[in-house]
Amino acid sequence: MQDTVALLRSAGLTPTPQRIAIARYIFDLGDHPTADEVLAAVRREHSTISRATVYNTLHALADKGLVRSRMLREGAAVIDARPEAHHHLIDEASGKIFDIPWDALKVAGVSELNDFDIWEYQVVLRGRKRQG
Amino acid sequence: MQDTVALLRSAGLTPTPQRIAIARYIFDLGDHPTADEVLAAVRREHSTISRATVYNTLHALADKGLVRSRMLREGAAVIDARPEAHHHLIDEASGKIFDIPWDALKVAGVSELNDFDIWEYQVVLRGRKRQG
DNA sequence: CATTGTGGTAGACTGTGTCTAATGTAGGAC
DNA sequence: GTCCTACATTAGACACAGTCTACCACAATG
Numbered sequence: 032m033q034d035t036v037a038l039l040r041s042a043g044l045t046p047t048p049q050r051i052a053i054a055r056y057i058f059d060l061g062d063h064p065t066a067d068e069v070l071a072a073v074r075r076e077h078s079t080i081s082r083a084t085v086y087n088t089l090h091a092l093a094d095k096g097l098v099r100s101r102m103l104r105e106g107a108a109v110i111d112a113r114p115e116a117h118h119h120l121i122d123e124a125s126g127k128i129f130d131i132p133w134d135a136l137k138v139a140g141v142s143e144l145n146d147f148d149i150w151e152y153q154v155v156l157r158g159r160k161r162q163g
Numbered sequence: 164m165q166d167t168v169a170l171l172r173s174a175g176l177t178p179t180p181q182r183i184a185i186a187r188y189i190f191d192l193g194d195h196p197t198a199d200e201v202l203a204a205v206r207r208e209h210s211t212i213s214r215a216t217v218y219n220t221l222h223a224l225a226d227k228g229l230v231r232s233r234m235l236r237e238g239a240a241v242i243d244a245r246p247e248a249h250h251h252l253i254d255e256a257s258g259k260i261f262d263i264p265w266d267a268l269k270v271a272g273v274s275e276l277n278d279f280d281i282w283e284y285q286v287v288l289r290g291r292k293r294q295g
Numbered sequence: 296c297a298t299t300g301t302g303g304t305a306g307a308c309t310g311t312g313t314c315t316a317a318t319g320t321a322g323g324a325c
Numbered sequence: 326g327t328c329c330t331a332c333a334t335t336a337g338a339c340a341c342a343g344t345c346t347a348c349c350a351c352a353a354t355g
Contacts, residue, residue, distance in 0.1 A: 158281035
């Protein structure tokens with residue numbers, strides 16, 4: 032809570048109640064919610080919060096590098112609350128998205144793609160979590 | 164053209180004029196169009212073609228494994244006319260999506276992700292095509 | 296002919312994300 | 326504290342992607 036206020040301030044964003052609630056939700060959750068899931072969750076506390084405020088706040092956080100919007104779900108972007116590089120695994124049974132640590136996979140050959148300047152990449156895997 | 168008719172037939176799809184136009188467009192283009200771009204292009208020949216027909220045809224082609232829908236552009240899925248595994252590079256200057264051959268990159272560590280059964284993965288790169 | 300089935304069409308509908316005009320508020324100057 | 330200004334929030338309209346449904350066209354079968 033205090034951390035969230037400090038985080039917003041350090042990003043140069045006035046810590047309004049709405050922004051605190053949004054930031055607290057996405058950083059505590061540790062999942063990959065859509066903007067509408069954030070809206071629904073924050074509405075439980077702030078019943079009048081508008082869609083525009085959620086999108087404004089998410090864009091502001093993204094501009095400051097605290098979150099990223101990622102195209103990992105059909106129909107809607109998801110919010111990735113981890114700014115550091117990592118890979119993603121989409122569980123097609125549950126729809127859940129799992130973070131795979133950067134060092135768990137090694138990609139060779141990127142620097143040989145001489146036609147392009149590449150400033151970011153990730154592996155996107157599809158599969159299913161093993162039971163038991 | 165004849166190839167397209169044969170392709171549709173071999174997939175078990177009646178080669179109607181609309182389906183031929185759609186299939187010809189996406190396979191000749193070799194790019195990654197959105198459904199609405201396909202609709203707009205095919206409308207030049209078939210002015211009354213409806214959105215539903217385009218989506219129906221794209222879904223049918225996807226069911227037969229001839230195309231894939233991929234989440235590589237903000238706001239809309241793109242159609243990938245290459246069924247074989249490959250990677251993708253998004254040119255953030257032009258918005259273009261380039262196919263990277265499967266063998267150009269090597270990903271190590273996938274089989275060590277023991278908590279998951281993984282049946283597909285790809286590297287998604289972001290960067291810019293070098294000039295000259 | 297009538298029937299059946301497949302394919303196409305128009306348009307309504309849902310959901311995501313953007314934008315705008317008007318109101319509300321945070322926080323500094325005094 | 327009060328005032329002020331710039332920024333935040335809000336409701337609702339809008340644009341677009343994608344789905345769905347009811348109806349129409351047409352060919353094949355009997």
